Amino acid sequence: MKTASDQYNNEIATAIRDKIGVTIEFEGIMMSETEKLNLMFASGDMPDIVNAPYWGGDTGETAVIKKAEREGRLLPLEEELPKYENLKSVYDIGRVSQAYLDQDIDIFEGHRYVIPMTLGVPGDPNSYTNWCYGVFVRGDVPEALGIDPTTIKTSEDLYNFMVAARDYGFKDINGNDCLVATTFHEGWDYSGYGMNFAEKKVTSYTQLDDGTYTYDALTDAWVERNLFYWRMVNENLLDKECFKCNDNQANEKVGNGTALFASAQYSVVINATKMTGMYDANPEMRYVPVGPLNYADGSSLVQLETSGATGSGVIFFPTTCQNLDAALTWLDYVNSEEGMRLCSYGIEGVTYHFNENNQPRLNDDILERKIAGDTSVDDELREMGIGYMAQVTGDHRYTWWGEKAPGDEANKDPDLAAYEKLRPVEIVEGYPLSALVNGYENYETVSQFAFQGTTMNDYCQRAYFADTEEEARQILKDYQDYLTTQENGMFLDFLEYANEVAKTRDDVII
């Protein structure tokens, strides 16, 4: 993360210190979070406050943090947080889901060690960030082919659209040949191309016609979806390099208009074009949304969220924390309206003013530079301490200010704003089956061979590069066999448990 070069004496740090007497120095990491956490706990060299991912279950960063929790390396918070006005509600149902509490937070003999971050606020759909995932096509492509991209609703429609684009012979802004479809780093997010095969659900479990539950990867639908990706790779529709590319390479392909289709968050696609100035020189190439595709059942695609987070970033305090009270005082303050406004907008009169609705807005000179794409303004604000200190627990920003990030209201890309309406956030109530199954006695073993690591990805991506459909199908079947034969068929036993445990609640969702 980027911080002010003087973290101690910048305007915001000074204002916070004057107010509560605490100053925090941030240190970003340049390696994988899991590795860093491991290194930190193993060496005992830990900061006072740590912000890390905690997506639930027993994989990745969550596994490391849970190990630290079990081994007494973190400070318990259950008696501390009620003392702080802006932190006392972080465990409220609606902010976090019951499943998150049951499976990942309240599992340490009555102690709670982590503070969930950037949570939606109950009853406030605007508090959820719309990530605007989707498939986007270079604007001149549908124009030239005479296709209305908003009519593309099925995978077959998308496939035919891509074939037509491939055969047309488009060139990028440098006059080079184009490739058809790409993604950003390491295939993120090629799944967008196959969303028409997906069901409208939040877990990796499927309910069969007889009412029983099974795992997605064991279904025919999973095979068909992956065969669709195989077809895309095999017919030169999907960028063969995308599974191993980094964001710089992807930015180049999208920013130069070399990729006709891109699947990721819309803002990421737009940002890639800003780097090359493609939209200014070739406004007709502006990427526009395709569809959005429908779900397999024909319903419209949405951003499905559970009511209350089932995983999140968290803040925790290692036992080496020298002053927990100071740390919590600081976190409490930056989560107050005043503190968060200070961290986000800066100082009234200097960097922002209040509008007629009494909402903070960046001063015009700053806003104009932002709208003009002058990124140096962000550097200047950061040097003042603005923009990196806010550590959000319950996210009230939209309700308080009518915009989540400073400048959003005036600077928001109109295409992005329109797309948010096309693929809105939808909240689903219930207890996810994926959280319920954590109680399986050998869950750690199942988790190791089925959910952790890259095994599924390795098999799937190998299938995409198979020479024939039969070969691809066989590789996918091999993965299904791998799942069901590991540890003497433990996964089948696990699924039996999932079906049994699902009967214990009437609000189970998949």
Place this chain on the structure above:
Amino acid sequence: MNNSAAVISLEKKSKRKEIWKRIKEHKILYLFLLPCIVSLLVFSYYPMYGATLAFKDYKYNLGIMGSPWVGFKHFEDFITSPEFWTVTRNTIVISGLKIIFGFPAPIILALLLNEVKCTKFKRAVQTMSYLPNFVSWVVVVTLMTVVFTPYGGIVNDIRKSMGLEAIFFMGEKNYFYPMVVLSDIWKNAGWGSIVYLSALSGVSQELYEAAIIDGAGRLKCTWHITLPGIKGTIGIMFIFAVGGILNAGFDQILLLQQPANNEISEILDTFTLKTGLNYGRFEYATAIGLFKSVFALVLMSLTNFISQKFMEVGIW
């Protein structure tokens, strides 16, 4: 008996005295050894106590020494894991190919350079061949990606201009081994040739002169004088190469891995990273590392034995 024992003891004492005397005499020379000894102790011997982690159930709060022992559990987990044979086979195949094709490359390069008479040209070629050694694998693989990409890479552009189809060289399984071996040779052959060039400089010129008088040509001189002259160096380098057979080149392979070649490109080191280190399973990763080291030691001893028997060259 007692007398002879006393004599041996006296001899030992006088030998020790002799050694100390020599050390004192050449103390400055021995001082030069000190940094090497310290670095060996600090970086090679001191961390060895960490190898005990392979036999422990590691707990953050108990540390390496305090964590409970679990015997060979992690070795069993590794050896019985479904990936064990694939990963071991891949490692040996890749290293084997590197030895077969990559090991002779610096020798051939050194022999060729040795035959060049124009000193300036020779030095220029030498310098050029050393340079790739200083380029990191990240840069090498990025360059390869740019050169071989099917989307505007120079190689595929040439193919297209010849009416041929573009090939995804970096991603197709059939091209993985050639890519690994050739890039390894490109990067390391020049640097590796230094040892052989220095060995070549020790071969007596008189032997060549005598051979030429006897009517030997260049090839015969190379075969009968040069190669036997550097036999010892080749033998020692070969023993080291075999000892490192389970080090197939972590960074190179990790960067060259693609979905299509994953089945043949997963090696012990990348497997350790993915299943051990990424999940905080330090003990499991250590067990794989120790397995590698023991296997390498056995191989190295075996090669040393064979080398001593047939080539009269050995490292101990």
